[in-house]
Amino acid sequence: MKKILFISVLSLLSCSKNAQTHPPVGGVLTQNDLDVSRNRMKNLNTQERTHMQEWINNQPVKYYPTQLNYWVSTQGFDQRQRRQDNTLISYSYDLYDFDETKIYDEPIERRDAKFGHFDELKAVEDALRFIHDGEEVTLLVPSSLAYGTYGDEKKIDNDIPLIIKLKAL
Template sequence: MKKLIFISVLGLLSCNRNSQTPHPPVGGVLSQNDLDVSKERMRNLNGLERKHIQEWINNQSVKYYPTQLNYWVNAEGYDTRERRQDNTFISYSYELYDFDQTKIYDQPIERRDARFGHFDELKAVENALRFIHDGEEVTLLVPSSLAYGTYGDEKKIDNDIPLIIKLKAL
């Protein structure tokens, strides 16, 4: 019995709650310091992902071009094209791949008659759809911050995963 009490007391004394960082509940408020740490983490992660994506591009036979929104596309002058306006309709599909070129979902994600300004989509996909021609297919190389970010899609895509997106306007 004395051994059990001794082990319990030793366990309690060895716990150092001051070394643990408290995390607010979902929807909770973060301090300015926590926000600064998060911004710095994302800045570092984005820089690292951009470096890895550029290294990947250097080993490809297809040429990719950077866009103003911080992703790459395999069409030159892509984001200088005429931009589709809000409230216009588009039908499209896309497939998601990781940078090992492994397809993530068996079936493409497809939307019919989506209206700009009124649909939720990955930032890079929505931006790319603004410049794509009907029937055109492009490949996007997207850092995680423009894909599913720090949470993933809560299905097959983990957090902080950059993606290859094969996008087609139908």
């Protein structure tokens, strides 16, 4: 019995010596952890924006940057009158990667969603504030405004920028 206890204690000590600690989900991060994360996202955003700009340069359609850090296929889009909270909107959108491969066969669709009360991708929710009824726009969205560092846990991996074809129904 003493041998088993000794081996157990010894193995626990040897494991903990090399184990990298991570804060629990929702745990407290140090300032250094926050700085590392911030720098990673800044570098990733720079790389994605460069890649997206190269992609845009090879397209026949012109894309315009928005204040929220995504591109849209309509000039002056985010300068339009903004829809207010509690107004209803129905919409659908298709997701594509930058190889222009459609990610899901069926579009994501919402009926009578109320602004201020629905959870959507940041870029989609922002674009819905400015889109006209019946209008269709294409959004070029960096991963930080799409599914971020976790992906959608289905078909979209982490840190993937997206092309979103959005239509107000």
